[in-house]
Amino acid sequence: MIRPLGVRLRSVGLNREFHLPASPINSVYNSPYVVCSDSGSALHALEHPYSDDPGVQEVLASLGSLQLQGKSVYFVWVPGHVNIKGNHLADEAAKEAAITGLQIRNVPKGDMTVVYKSKVKGQWEQVWINISENKLREIKNSVDAWPTSFRNSRREEVVLARLRIGHCRATKGHLMGREAPPICGMCNQIVTIKHILMSCSLYAAHRRLHSLPISIQEMLGDNNDSIRNLFDFLKLVNLLDKI
Structure with a gap:
């Protein structure tokens, strides 16, 4: 939960809604705003105010400023593959990837050294020519x-x-x-x-x-x-x- 900014998460049917009292910068409108997204992971990222992700920090900083203006922004998750055959398999694969991350084999230091030296030599060669x-x-x-x-x-x-x-x-x-x-x-x-x-x-x-x-x-x-x-x-x- 993003408690420092007053965000709360609740289920709404097939959707999930994030609520933050905020308003668009320099907006002349007083009505609440609704932001719809099919990226559940992006919306869930907003629950972590201490995230290292620069994109998340930028959004949270903007929302924090908007909160001071006394208006509201709602984030609604809109599933993009509802009722599509095989959707649950795709969702499971996506969740697994999000949890485990990409499996990247460690590259030996010697191999990386060869690559770097080749790159530097190529640039040096061009200057020399x-x-x-x-x-x-x-x-x-x-x-x-x-x-x-x-x-x-x-x-x-x-x-x-x-x-x-x-x-x-x-x-x-x-x-x-x-x-x-x-x-x-x-x-x-x-x-x-x-x-x-x-x-x-x-x-x-x-x-x-x-x-x-x-x-x-x-x-x-x-x-x-x-x-x-x-x-x-x-x-x-x-x-x-x-x-």
């Missing part, structure tokens, strides 16, 4: 981890990461001192990762010796042979400690 003017994006088309990024040497991991993002001491050191970018003394070009690895004439013979790929995507991509040849090249020309 739409990124432009990013040196790592130029050589990496997905957010999947590259096995070649994990080296036996911490130094090699750092060097490879710097080469892939396009920033190293040899090419970006001037930014700290707000100086002009370094110029290659051999080619008279701005020193960049691409210039060092692909076009600087000083290292042309060494690049051919180690069969370095002709594109930066292949050279810095996730290919064990290419990465091994790259480090052999860097060691030979004494660039490993300058990256």
Whole structure:
């Protein structure tokens, strides 16, 4: 019973009636109002003033305000399947479901983790695809981890990461001192990762010796042979400690 609001429940023939002295907000009518519904469960929910259901709380709050205005609202249950064959079976099934609730099998935490990770990765992938003017994006088309990024040497991991993002001491050191970018003394070009690895004439013979790929995507991509040849090249020309 919703005693705090003065509601009472009584049987009226095939119907059930809930009574609350209340009135519609801003109504100019003085007659009682009757609300008919075929949802017995919804009407019974109004008997529980401390329900956590936001819909129930909203209705009860409105009715409480209306009660202060001295008018009445009647709730009448109108069965929707009276005299229909098999109706009692449907009612019994509905009552059982209302009592027992849905049987939801517990989902293992590991399974949910897989689903969440897949969802997050899909969103991340979409953002990554739409990124432009990013040196790592130029050589990496997905957010999947590259096995070649994990080296036996911490130094090699750092060097490879710097080469892939396009920033190293040899090419970006001037930014700290707000100086002009370094110029290659051999080619008279701005020193960049691409210039060092692909076009600087000083290292042309060494690049051919180690069969370095002709594109930066292949050279810095996730290919064990290419990465091994790259480090052999860097060691030979004494660039490993300058990256």
